[in-house]
Amino acid sequence: MDGPGESNAKQLAAKGMQRLPFDKLELLQKRGFLDEAFCAELITMIDAKRRPSTLADFDGDMYFRTSETCDLPLDDPRTQRLDALLNELSGIDPAHGEPLQGQRYAVGQEFKAHCDYFNPGGQDWDKYCSVAGQRTWTFMIYLNEPEAGGATRFKVVKKSFQPETGKLVCWNNRRPDQTVNPNTIHHGMKVRKGTKYVITKWYREKPWG
Numbered sequence: 469m470d471g472p473g474e475s476n477a478k479q480l481a482a483k484g485m486q487r488l489p490f491d492k493l494e495l496l497q498k499r500g501f502l503d504e505a506f507c508a509e510l511i512t513m514i515d516a517k518r519r520p521s522t523l524a525d526f527d528g529d530m531y532f533r534t535s536e537t538c539d540l541p542l543d544d545p546r547t548q549r550l551d552a553l554l555n556e557l558s559g560i561d562p563a564h565g566e567p568l569q570g571q572r573y574a575v576g577q578e579f580k581a582h583c584d585y586f587n588p589g590g591q592d593w594d595k596y597c598s599v600a601g602q603r604t605w606t607f608m609i610y611l612n613e614p615e616a617g618g619a620t621r622f623k624v625v626k627k628s629f630q631p632e633t634g635k636l637v638c639w640n641n642r643r644p645d646q647t648v649n650p651n652t653i654h655h656g657m658k659v660r661k662g663t664k665y666v667i668t669k670w671y672r673e674k675p676w677g
């Protein structure tokens with residue numbers, strides 16, 4: 469039985485998502501999850517209100533994550549519409565979702581290889597996980613196509629996703645036994661030309677505080 473904070477690869481496939489053929493992690497994609505017009509609106513929202521992206525368990529590399537982040541306004545109908553679409557697709561109780569974020573990468577910006585889960589026992593574990601617990605699933609949507617660069621590379625399974633307007637990628641950050649899955653390590657690679665915009669939605673084991 470999946471916990472209330474977990475999605476399920478079989479159910480996602482039944483809803484039309486394509487599962488990638490890897491045993492090492494549950495990784496799925498869906499082209500055209502959002503239409504171009506909605507992506508363009510979300511880009512406008514991200515451009516309007518952004519801050520430097522942050523990191524948990526900072527290890528001294530100032531250049532590890534160089535992008536900007538937008539906390540999408542909770543009271544905006546477009547945020548609510550997107551959240552509803554993701555909650556419906558994931559099948560996860562909305563209470564377990566972190567607030568939606570947009571990420572913006574200008575030329576040269578990246579998010580080096582990392583996992584989305586928090587390191588059990590890491591310096592920031594209590595700060596980020598004492599209330600809502602571990603991250604379970606990640607859902608990420610590309611809002612546009614930069615002219616060059618900006619792929620998301622899953623190193624262990626050697627799979628790169630090219631940004632494609634409206635495409636959704638999602639994965640389980642844990643294994644079936646609920647331990648964290650290091651095979652999910654991925655790199656938001658440097659944008660070489662243009663600007664890259666994505667939306668990220670993370671779900672938690674327990675309700676978000």
Ligand SMILES: O=C(O)CCC(=O)C(=O)O
Pocket residue numbers: 571579584618619620654655656657666668
């Ligand atoms: O931008 C990307 O391609 C990856 C983003 C990412 O991994 C994250 O926000 O956790």
Ligand SMILES: [Fe+2]
Pocket residue numbers: 582583584654
């Ligand atoms: Fe990530």
